[in-house]
Amino acid sequence: MNKANILLAGVGGQGIILASRIIGNTALMNSYDVKLSEVHGMAQRGGSVISSVKMGEKVYSPIIEKQEADIILAFEKLEALRWIEYLKPGGRMIINDQEIMPVSVTTGKDSYPEDIISRIKAHYDNTVCIDALKIARECGNIKVLNTVLIGLTASFMELGKEDRLKSIRELVPERFVEINIKAFERGYNYAKS
Amino acid sequence: MKRLMLGNEAIAWGAYEAGVTVASSYPGTPSTEITEHLAGCDEIYSEWSPNEKVSMEVVIGASIAGARAITAMKHVGLNVAADPLFTVSYTGINGGLVIVVADDPGMHSSQNEQDSRHYARAAKVPMLEPADSQECKDFIKMAFEISENFDTPVLIRLSTRVSHSLSSVELAEREDYKLKGYKKDFVKYVMMPAMARKRHLIVEKRMRDLKEFGENTELNRIEWENRSIGVISSGIAYQYAREAFPEASFLKLGMIYPLPEKMIADFAAGVDKLFVVEELEPFFEEQIKAMGIEVIGKERLPVTGELNVSIIREKLLGEKQSIDLPFEEKTPMRPPVMCPGCPHRATFHVLSKLKLTVTGDIGCYTLGALPPLEAVDTCICMGASIGMAHGMEKARGAEFRKKTVAVIGDSTFIHSGITGLIDVVYNKGNSMVIILDNSITGMTGHQDNPTTGFTIKGEPTVQVDLVKLCEAVGIRRVKVVDPFKLKEFERTVKEEIEADEPSVIIARRPCALLKKASYGGTVTIDSDLCINCKLCTAIACPAILDKGDHIEIDESLCNGCLLCVEKCPRNAIVKAGVENE
Ligand SMILES: Cc1ncc(C[n+]2csc(CCOP(=O)(O)OP(=O)(O)O)c2C)c(N)n1
Numbered sequence: 001m002n003k004a005n006i007l008l009a010g011v012g013g014q015g016i017i018l019a020s021r022i023i024g025n026t027a028l029m030n031s032y033d034v035k036l037s038e039v040h041g042m043a044q045r046g047g048s049v050i051s052s053v054k055m056g057e058k059v060y061s062p063i064i065e066k067q068e069a070d071i072i073l074a075f076e077k078l079e080a081l082r083w084i085e086y087l088k089p090g091g092r093m094i095i096n097d098q099e100i101m102p103v104s105v106t107t108g109k110d111s112y113p114e115d116i117i118s119r120i121k122a123h124y125d126n127t128v129c130i131d132a133l134k135i136a137r138e139c140g141n142i143k144v145l146n147t148v149l150i151g152l153t154a155s156f157m158e159l160g161k162e163d164r165l166k167s168i169r170e171l172v173p174e175r176f177v178e179i180n181i182k183a184f185e186r187g188y189n190y191a192k193s
Numbered sequence: 194m195k196r197l198m199l200g201n202e203a204i205a206w207g208a209y210e211a212g213v214t215v216a217s218s219y220p221g222t223p224s225t226e227i228t229e230h231l232a233g234c235d236e237i238y239s240e241w242s243p244n245e246k247v248s249m250e251v252v253i254g255a256s257i258a259g260a261r262a263i264t265a266m267k268h269v270g271l272n273v274a275a276d277p278l279f280t281v282s283y284t285g286i287n288g289g290l291v292i293v294v295a296d297d298p299g300m301h302s303s304q305n306e307q308d309s310r311h312y313a314r315a316a317k318v319p320m321l322e323p324a325d326s327q328e329c330k331d332f333i334k335m336a337f338e339i340s341e342n343f344d345t346p347v348l349i350r351l352s353t354r355v356s357h358s359l360s361s362v363e364l365a366e367r368e369d370y371k372l373k374g375y376k377k378d379f380v381k382y383v384m385m386p387a388m389a390r391k392r393h394l395i396v397e398k399r400m401r402d403l404k405e406f407g408e409n410t411e412l413n414r415i416e417w418e419n420r421s422i423g424v425i426s427s428g429i430a431y432q433y434a435r436e437a438f439p440e441a442s443f444l445k446l447g448m449i450y451p452l453p454e455k456m457i458a459d460f461a462a463g464v465d466k467l468f469v470v471e472e473l474e475p476f477f478e479e480q481i482k483a484m485g486i487e488v489i490g491k492e493r494l495p496v497t498g499e500l501n502v503s504i505i506r507e508k509l510l511g512e513k514q515s516i517d518l519p520f521e522e523k524t525p526m527r528p529p530v531m532c533p534g535c536p537h538r539a540t541f542h543v544l545s546k547l548k549l550t551v552t553g554d555i556g557c558y559t560l561g562a563l564p565p566l567e568a569v570d571t572c573i574c575m576g577a578s579i580g581m582a583h584g585m586e587k588a589r590g591a592e593f594r595k596k597t598v599a600v601i602g603d604s605t606f607i608h609s610g611i612t613g614l615i616d617v618v619y620n621k622g623n624s625m626v627i628i629l630d631n632s633i634t635g636m637t638g639h640q641d642n643p644t645t646g647f648t649i650k651g652e653p654t655v656q657v658d659l660v661k662l663c664e665a666v667g668i669r670r671v672k673v674v675d676p677f678k679l680k681e682f683e684r685t686v687k688e689e690i691e692a693d694e695p696s697v698i699i700a701r702r703p704c705a706l707l708k709k710a711s712y713g714g715t716v717t718i719d720s721d722l723c724i725n726c727k728l729c730t731a732i733a734c735p736a737i738l739d740k741g742d743h744i745e746i747d748e749s750l751c752n753g754c755l756l757c758v759e760k761c762p763r764n765a766i767v768k769a770g771v772e773n774e
Contacts (some may be wrong), residue, residue, distance in 0.1 A: 005647075011527065012529065021197070021359070024197055024359060025197055028195065028197050028361060032289075033360075033361070034197060034359075034360065034361060035325070035358055035359065035360045036197065036358060036359040037354060037357065037358045037359075037669075038199075038357050038358070038359070039228070039301065039357070040222060040223065040225075040302075040638070041222030041223065041301060041636075041637065042356050042639070043301030043531060044480070045529040045557065045560070046527075046529055046530040046532065046735060047527055047528055047529035048526075048527035048528075059360075060427075060432040060433070060435040060436040061430075061432045061433050061435075061436045061501070061502055062354060062358035062359075062360070062432070063354065063433075063501055063502075065501055065502055065503050066514060067514070067516060068504065078524060078525070079527075080528070081520065081524050082524045082527075084518065085516050085518055100747075100750075101735070101738055101747065102525050102526065102527040102528075103527075103528070103530050103563075103564070103565070103733065103735060104525050104526065104564075105525055106730075106733075106735060106737060106738050106739060107564075107565050107730060107733065107739055108730075108739040108741065109524040111525075111563075112525070113210055113524065113525075115521060119519075119520065122519075123519040132641060142749075163210070
């Protein structure tokens with residue numbers, strides 16, 4: 001059985017917790033030992049947040065350390081840059097092509113770093129970039145952005161797609177299941193097209 | 194069936210399975226979800242109380258009345274509840290009594306990183322510490338048994354990484370717990386000197402018995418492997434250490450107070466080198482050293498912040514990780530911010546503009562201390578703002594007071610602000626207090642409180658009337674103002690601060706995340722009218738972007754609260770989609 005560490009990084013309010021729980025549940029269905037670590041409280045108010053999912057035969061620490069992530073799923077570009085030292089050499093970087101300005105930038109104190117994606121791509125071969133917001137909008141609701149990203153992440157993992165769809169059914173309110181599955185499919189097929 | 198569960202949810206399940214029928218808590222990260230999950234069980238009476246001391250008293254009452262009862266709080270909450278804790282240690286219990294306290298090493302959401310284990314020792318109460326969600330559930334059930342077998346309250350220590358991590362949990366049926374009979378017993382339950390002296394002797398014996406119990410309980414276990422290194426650890430630190438030392442022998446402590454001395458001595462004798470790995474204080478280390486055993490601990494490991502696997506590897510094994518990053522620049526920080534539409538933003542914008550000294554308090558509004566508003570001068574603990582403003586007046590006199598204001602949230606005011614206000618009135622102070630009434634306990638994730646009119650289960654209840662409450666303690670000047678009416682709000686602040694008597698302004702506007710905030714749509718900049726004066730940026734809304742030569746609105750963040758419209762001198766901020774009408 002293979003180990004896998006997935007780090008989800010983004011901005012409080014982007015739906016990172018739900019995304020990590022869907023991935024974690026799928027791993028549990030595949031009889032992995034699973035641990036997730038989440039950020040609640042203060043930082044959720046628009047701050048930088050991460051969530052880790054670790055799976056393997058036996059997982060002790062729930063925390064992913066520097067250079068331990070097999071996959072980083074960044075919901076926002078600046079957050080991709082912030083957490084990149086957590087990526088394992090040769091690991092997979094998935095970046096949602098979206099910018100959310102931190103206060104220091106909106107007030108003109110700092111500037112938002114330029115060319116994040118091309119610079120990351122230049123040094124990290126396994127980088128995939130996606131405009132998940134656009135795809136979510138095409139699916140009919142920008143809130144399914146995280147499901148698009150889960151779909152894309154799933155396409156790089158050994159876990160069965162079927163179990164993941166089952167997790168979505170379990171964790172998403174019934175009336176949103178259909179649109180979430182559509183979003184998942186769009187993400188899942190993204191890297192292949 | 195196995196389910197992935199937060200440590201906090203598992204605590205609630207454990208309480209459910211143990212047959213708990215009464216729960217009372219005050220919210221506090223990282224403990225809040227415990228009580229929220231308990232509130233989901235029909236079989237358990239649960240409540241949010243005004244503060245942790247009251248919660249503790251409610252569960253003590255329930256226990257003496259014969260029920261199994263539980264309270265959960267964050268580490269600093271136990272400071273508030275410490276008074277009843279120290280004496281319920283003497284009286285002991287009737288139905289099982291468990292107190293969950295969640296530490297926050299690294300201060301993800303706290304004002305300090307005190308180590309609650311000291312409370313177990315100081316109050317002479319046993320303490321258990323689970324290391325994952327399954328243990329959270331199992332330990333709660335064992336804690337109730339220990340409580341009843343040894344006639345003692347039992348503390349459970351959590352930390353953020355146990356509370357807010359998920360791991361798999363096996364569920365079981367709820368125990369059919371029968372209420373214990375209630376008998377008047379003043380020698381046990383009335384702690385006056387004569388009775389308390391007798392009870393103290395019983396407490397000392399109880400701690401000796403518990404120590405003996407610790408030697409044999411499955412809560413503590415030795416994992417013999419390679420004996421060149423032995424590690425003593427507990428809780429989340431055990432998980433980190435296990436990963437850092439995959440081959441070492443371990444003494445994993447589940448009951449962390451009192452310590453099993455024989456077991457520790459045997460373990461120490463069986464290994465060549467002994468490490469103690471614990472987060473925060475050298476709590477085990479000092480006790481083990483006092484037993485005359487040599488250990489390596491805090492001389493190498495930090496007493497500040499969280500541990501992790503890399504720190505342990507580096508400090509104890511000398512294996513330092515080096516990482517070369519291709520980018521040198523510093524990524525701009527992204528600290529938490531007040532949400533778009535937050536009523537506190539308007540309040541602090543005015544206070545910052547008037548350059549007042551602001552004694553602050555704890556809640557979402559503490560964010561008013563950060564740039565660019567930088568309005569708040571102090572933040573110590575819940576309720577402190579009012580007493581501190583009063584102290585400043587007494588120290589520096591009327592001139593200073595006329596430039597000082599205390600700000601406090603609705604939940605915090607009920608928690609422990611009201612006593613400060615009584616102090617001001619009683620001792621002829623003239624402080625001005627602004628109660629930031631956003632109709633909810635915001636910071637901890639939207640819990641109801643006595644001012645909202647709803648219980649933890651969402652049932653309507655009596656609503657504390659803040660105006661009448663302030664009047665009742667002797668405040669004659671109480672004003673209710675909507676802080677989004679910037680001019681009126683500013684005028685009121687200026688008037689009230691001049692008054693030669695205490696006054697309270699209730700800044701009333703619901704949290705932007707509540708349904709009743711009912712904002713809608715977004716705004717946009719009419720570039721023909723905008724003169725780039727940047728006055729709108731003064732309110733520090735995350736949706737307003739200063740692009741240097743022009744201003745933009747991020748429509749994905751804007752929620753149409755219209756506060757910026759109030760600021761614009763040229764009416765250049767308009768509702769999106771209507772500028773051409
Ligand atoms: C003794 C203590 N208990 C609990 C907490 C956790 N806590 C921090 S802020 C807060 C509530 C704030 O609510 P309110 O005063 O209504 O302000 P809001 O966040 O809604 O602006 C709580 C419960 C704490 N810091 N200290």
